[in-house]
Amino acid sequence: MISRTIPNWRAMCFLMATAALTAHGASAEGAVESPTLYNGITSPESWPPPDRPLSREPMAVPYLEVPPAVIPIDVGRQLFVDDFLIEETSLRRVLHRADYYPHNPILIPDKPWEMETASAGHEAISAMPFSDGVWFDPQDNLFKMWYMGGYVKSTCYAVSRDGIAWEKPELxxxxxxxxxxxxxxxxxxxxxxxxxxxxxxxxKLFVYLRPSQRYLTIYFSPDGIHWTDSGVQTGTTGDRSTVFFNPFRNVWVYGIRAYEQTSIGRYRRYWEHEDVLAGARWEEGQPTFWVGADTQDAPREDIGTPCELYNLDAVAYESVLLGLFDIWRGQPEDRAKPNELCVGFSRDGFHWSRPSHDPFIPVSETVGEWNWANVQSAGGCCLVVGDQLYFYVSGRKGAPGSSASGVCSTGLATLRRDGFASMQAGAEPGTLTTRPLKFSGKYLFVNAAVTGGDLRVEVLGEDGTSIAPYTVDSCLPVSVDSACERVLWKEAENLAPLVGQPVRFRFHLRDGALFSFWVSPSPSGASNGYVAAGGPGFSGPTDTVGKRND
Structure with missing residues (x-):
């Protein structure tokens, strides 16, 4: 059972400090107003947060300790990956991991230039993203993949109409x-x-060229095929550094792999800027400590080495920032790195909540399988394909008895849309009550699997009582398995009378799972949330479509 808890000492200090400032008038004249994000979270005046000592302690997440008094929910589907939205509940949170496509790998090295290696003495051939990127391009209505062709040799390009069968065009x-x-x-x-x-x-291409240059070089292209050097190199980086755009803050973020030897091993430093070129030239010591592996990342029993953060790819998905954490679990002598992917979420762009440290996309423990070692994510993280999310990952077959990567290929893992976490009830009904929310849309939608039970919703006012006609008795039961299902009440056309008012939703669930909810401005259920690396049917970076009948 999840319920509102007494704030911990950090939250209590924050509340006491705020009260003291208010009592002395410090919040009035002369105060600099901190920016408020799309979800009501107020950023500190010093942003990004100042550098702090390296630590293996799990990252503190301020907005979970002290959430906004009222949470706006106009951007995207609202996920239950943490307690940000939940005031109290008797439902059970279940975390889900992606499932491998049964016919992996979907891209293998089979061209002469993919059989080469630029790493002396390292037995490997390659057709895999090493981040790189997999995107759906609405201009050409194609899935497009950029990948490492040959081991650390070149960057190659493939296309697909369905995300499963890939072609390598002659260019x-x-x-x-x-x-x-x-x-x-x-x-x-x-x-x-x-x-x-x-x-x-x-x-845009950000690439760490060899031989080691300790920076990323930035290229531009109109088609993803013909690239022009921008003439700009970044500040100092380690070799496995990545970049993403955070639309919630409208900034480019450099996840800089630390290049110095540290007590916590590999970790990430953070640097952001609104301009992709002007912001690329940071000075030594400017990027702040961001995140690393923590004490909840358990070492493998057969290796025993403390974990490290090998890589972090991130993308805006619906109302959150989705992060794929590639966790290094040691380097055995007789196997390539058994890295695997874990998942994290951020609502302010910096602080990460990791609801589980178990693998989200694991390595195989079967010798000879394509992903026996070193599973890593692709740039863009995932695509929205119908009611599923597609995650493209690299895997190494390895060479038993050595640490060589062997055959490096590309696989696919899938997850229900919004399916990172669900709130569930069995035969005994349960409820979930949100914190106070406000919205400008009119139509309530849910992503739920309720084929053997039912889901009903009531709307509560500030005093905690039901607002007629949005009562639980008037709600038509939802008894379907649907990633986009509208909630209806008998005597209400929509939620228009409640626009702009602080209200709570109380979900009543029996024998089912609730993955997300949102209030749409359209009866189609368009969420206006971000769709990661895109997908068929989306013409831009957000969902303006909603439920489709295809």
Whole structure:
């Protein structure tokens, strides 16, 4: 059971400090108003948060300790991945992990240039994203993938109409191949920027070139094939650094792999800027400590090495920032790194909540399988394909008896849309009451699996009583398995009379699972939330479509 808890000492200090400032008038004249985000979270005046000592302690998340008094929910589907939205509940939170596609791998090294390696003495051939990127391009109505062709050799390009069957087109960059960047490279990130006004910069590439240069080089492209050097290199980075755009703050974020030896091993530093080029030149010591593996990342029993954060890819998904944490669990002598992916979520763009430290997309423990070692994420993280999320990952077959990567290929894992966590009830009914919310939409939707039971919703006023006609008795039961289902009341056309008012939703659930809810301005159920790396049917970075009948 999850219920509102007494604030911990950090929250109590915050509340006492706020009360003291108010008592002395410090919140009135002369105070600098802190920016308030789309979800009601107020950022501190010093942003990003100042540097702090390196630590393996789990990251404190201020907005979970002291949530907003009223939470606006106009952006995106509202997920139950933490307690941000929940005032009290008797439902049980269940965390879900992605399932591997049964016919993996979906992309293998089968071209001559993919059989090469630029890493002396390292037995490996490659057709895999090392972040790189997998996106759906609405302009061409195609899935597009950028990947490492040959081990740290080049950047290649593949396309697909369904996200399953991939083609490697012959291009003119290196005639007769699908190579789009011939330079030897380490990690890279490709970003399809649908908000870019300059068509020549629609695609952005951030790549760590070899031999080691200790910075990322930035390229632009109109088509993802023909790339032009921007002439800008970033400040100092480690080799496995990545980049993403955070639309909630309208900034480009550099997740900088720490390049110094530390007590916590590999970790990330944070740097953000509104301008992708002007913000690239940070000075030594400016990026702040962001996140690393923590004490809840359990070492493998067969290795025993403390975990480290090998990589972090992130993207805006619906109303949260989704992070894929690649956790390094040691380097055995007889196996390639058994890295695997865990998941985290942020509502302010900096602080991460990790509801589970168990693998979200694990390595296989079967020798000879394509993903026996070193599973890593792709730039863009996931795509929305119908009612599923597609996660493209790299895997290494390894070479038993050595630490070599062996055959490096690409696989697919899938998850129900919004399916990271669900709130569940069995035969005994339960309830979930939200914190005070406000919205400008009119139509309540849920993502729920309730085929053997029912889900009803009532709306509560500030005094905690039901607001007629939005009572539980007037609510038509939801008894379907649907990722986009409208909630209706017998005597109410929609929620228009409640627009702008602080209200709570109370969900009554029996024999079912609730994944998310949202209030849409459209009867189609469009969430206006972000759709990660896109997907068929979406023309931009957000869901303006809602429920489709295809």
């Amino acid at each position: 003119d960059v290196v005639p007769g191949t699908n190579i789009v960047q011939a330079q030897e490279r380490d990690s890279s990130t490709v970003w399809l920027d649908l908000n870019e006004s300059n068509p020549q910069r629609r695609f």
